[in-house]
Amino acid sequence: MSPSTASPAAPADPTAYLSDRILQIQESATIAMAKKSRELAAQGVDVINLSFGEPDFQTPQYIKDAAKQAIDEGYTFYTPVPGYLDLRQAICDKLLRENQLTYAPNQIVVSTGAKQALSNIIMALVNPGDEVIIFSPYWVSYAAQIELAEGVAVPIMGTLENDYKVTAAEFEAAITPRTKAVMYSSPCNPTGAVFGRAELSAIADVLARHPGIFAIADEIYEYINFTDEHVSLAQFAHVKDQVITINGFSKGYAMTGWRLGYLAAHPALAAACDKLQSQITSGTCSIAQRAGLAALQGGRASADEMVTAYHRRRDLVLELVKDIPGLLTPTPDGAFYIFPDVSAFFGRTAPDGTVINDSSDLALCLLRDTYVS
Numbered sequence: 001m002s003p004s005t006a007s008p009a010a011p012a013d014p015t016a017y018l019s020d021r022i023l024q025i026q027e028s029a030t031i032a033m034a035k036k037s038r039e040l041a042a043q044g045v046d047v048i049n050l051s052f053g054e055p056d057f058q059t060p061q062y063i064k065d066a067a068k069q070a071i072d073e074g075y076t077f078y079t080p081v082p083g084y085l086d087l088r089q090a091i092c093d094k095l096l097r098e099n100q101l102t103y104a105p106n107q108i109v110v111s112t113g114a115k116q117a118l119s120n121i122i123m124a125l126v127n128p129g130d131e132v133i134i135f136s137p138y139w140v141s142y143a144a145q146i147e148l149a150e151g152v153a154v155p156i157m158g159t160l161e162n163d164y165k166v167t168a169a170e171f172e173a174a175i176t177p178r179t180k181a182v183m184y185s186s187p188c189n190p191t192g193a194v195f196g197r198a199e200l201s202a203i204a205d206v207l208a209r210h211p212g213i214f215a216i217a218d219e220i221y222e223y224i225n226f227t228d229e230h231v232s233l234a235q236f237a238h239v240k241d242q243v244i245t246i247n248g249f250s251k252g253y254a255m256t257g258w259r260l261g262y263l264a265a266h267p268a269l270a271a272a273c274d275k276l277q278s279q280i281t282s283g284t285c286s287i288a289q290r291a292g293l294a295a296l297q298g299g300r301a302s303a304d305e306m307v308t309a310y311h312r313r314r315d316l317v318l319e320l321v322k323d324i325p326g327l328l329t330p331t332p333d334g335a336f337y338i339f340p341d342v343s344a345f346f347g348r349t350a351p352d353g354t355v356i357n358d359s360s361d362l363a364l365c366l367l368r369d370t371y372v373s
Contacts, residue, residue, distance in 0.1 A: 025147055029140045033363065037373035051373045053189055053337070055254040057309075059291075060302040063253060066294030067287050075290050079283030082274045083110025083262065087289050090296040091262055099232045101245070103264045109273045110284050110292075114220045114248035114261030118183075119145050120273040121216055121244050121263060126151035126180055133174050135166040135184035137191050137339060139218070142183050151180070160341055163330040164191040168202035175210060182207075185218035187225055191339040192314075192332020197231045204236035207243075214269075215243045220261070223252030223303045225334040226311050234264070241266045251335075252303045253295045258288040310336050 033051040041047050082088065088105035095101040111117040118141070126132060128150035134142050136155035143153035156174045158164035171182060186195040195203075207215055217233045234243040248261030263273060314331075317338055321327050326344030348356050350365040366372045 021148060025144045028144070029360075033367070033373055036367060040367070040371065045371055047367075047371045047373055049373045052256075053251075053335075054256045055251065055306060055336070057254040057306050059254050059258070060295075060298070062298050062302075063255065063291045063295050067291040070287050070290035075286040077286065079286045079289060081278045081283050082106075082108065082270070083284060084286075084289050084293070087293045087296075088262075090293055091264070094296050095245075095264060099230075099235065101232060101234050101240075101264070104267075107267050107270045108262055108264055109270050109277065110260070110262045110289060111273075111277060112261070112281055112284050113250065113259040114218070114246050115141060116277070116281065117246050117248070117261045117263040117273075118142070118216065118218065119148075120276050121246075121265070121269065122146060122149050122151070122181075124269065124272040124276055125214060129178060130180035131176060131178040132180060133171065133182040135171075135182070135188075137164055137188070138183070139185060139189045152178070154179075158191075158193070160328060160330060163193045163333075164188070164339065165193045165195060165199065168199070168206050171203060172206045172209075175206075175213065179210070179213055181214040181216055183216040183218065185221065186231075187221040187332075187334025189218075189221060189335055190337050191330070192335045192337050193330070194225060194227050194333035195231065196227070197229065200231050200233050201236060204233060204239045207239040211242065213242065215239070216246065217243055218246045220246065220248050221251050221335040222247060223300065224307055224310055224336060226307075226314070227333045244269060249292050249295055252300075252306075254306065255288075255291070255295070258285075258291060260284060260288045260292045314338070 030051055034049065037047045037049045037051060085105055087110060088108040091108050092103045092105060095103055109117065109120065111120060122145045126146060126149040130151045131154045132146045132151050134153055134155045136157045138155065146153040154174060156166050156170055158166045187193070207213060215233055219232060222230050232245060234240045234245050244263055244265040246261065246263050249255040249258060263270070318331060321329060321338065321340060327340045327342065329338050329340035332338055342359055342362055345356050345362055346358065350356055351369050354361070356362050356365060
């Protein structure tokens with residue numbers, strides 16, 4: 001058979017050539033569940049999708065207007081890697097005004113969502129084998145991001161009796177010579193727990209005794225707080241240089257699709273994240289940045305209106321779950337979740353005959369049988 005008429009060789013299976021890095025991580029659980037929901041919806045099923053941590057409010061009109069104006073004004077070119085200077089200054093102003101934190105623009109890096117800000121600092125800090133303590137329950141991407149950096153995630157579980165909040169003593173007991181950092185969110189995704197001043201003060205004292213350990217404080221739910229005060233770990237001056245504060249616009253301003261977040265950190269850490277981001281995505285979307293600037297300059301009135309609605313919904317949901325035998329849940333002080341203990345359902349049989357062994361099985365059962373994701 002001549003070369004021109006030979007049958008082509010069967011294509012190789014690309015899966016066999018994937019990197020160990022990608023094979024060791026799992027798809028985000030929230031994204032996987034959302035995908036299943038969309039598949040059912042595409043079949044005409046009316047799915048109640050609660051799988052994403054996403055406000056159901058529209059982005060406030062004044063923010064959308066600013067984005068449209070930015071397009072007309074020609075903000076359509078590449079942006080500085082760490083973000084426009086006026087946006088970084090506005091973030092500094094916000095941190096001083098609302099959090100009593102003093103930062104300069106060179107300590108701010110604007111990223112494509114708070115998720116990238118988290119990834120940036122983890123990649124900048126973590127060496128292979130380094131341990132990162134995670135206060136658990138935690139957002140699903142924390143551990144995966146640590147594993148991508150070849151670090152070791154070390155979850156420590158908060159108790160239901162303490163509203164799932166890890167104590168300073170539990171944190172310190174988990175520290176080893178390999179510990180590089182600790183991660184937590186407050187208000188917490190997924191529990192809604194909010195760390196108070198005394199609790200964070202004790203955690204700060206632990207950090208002070210371990211100056212080589214950094215704290216990654218995820219404050220993306222800052223505005224959705226039903227307590228009297230939001231406390232930032234960086235407010236404790238003796239550990240401020242060890243703290244990386246992560247925040248953004250998605251939750252407080254209902255801007256999830258705009259993909260706009262930032263971190264505030266010691267200049268050397270910010271510079272490292274700037275350098276890393278320059279090789280990954282470069283600068284964040286110009287239009288989103290102009291919208292973010294308008295959000296900060298427009299105040300918190302729209303955010304406060306959303307929080308009032310979330311507070312009302314939280315109270316309603318807590319009343320409703322009281323009528324479900326076996327569900328135990330603390331009262332969330334922030335975010336827009338409840339995090340019930342569903343272990344009473346383990347071992348039960350679903351309507352299709354499958355046994356519910358864990359929370360993932362229960363979630364799939366709810367989606368399959370009730371179309372709630």
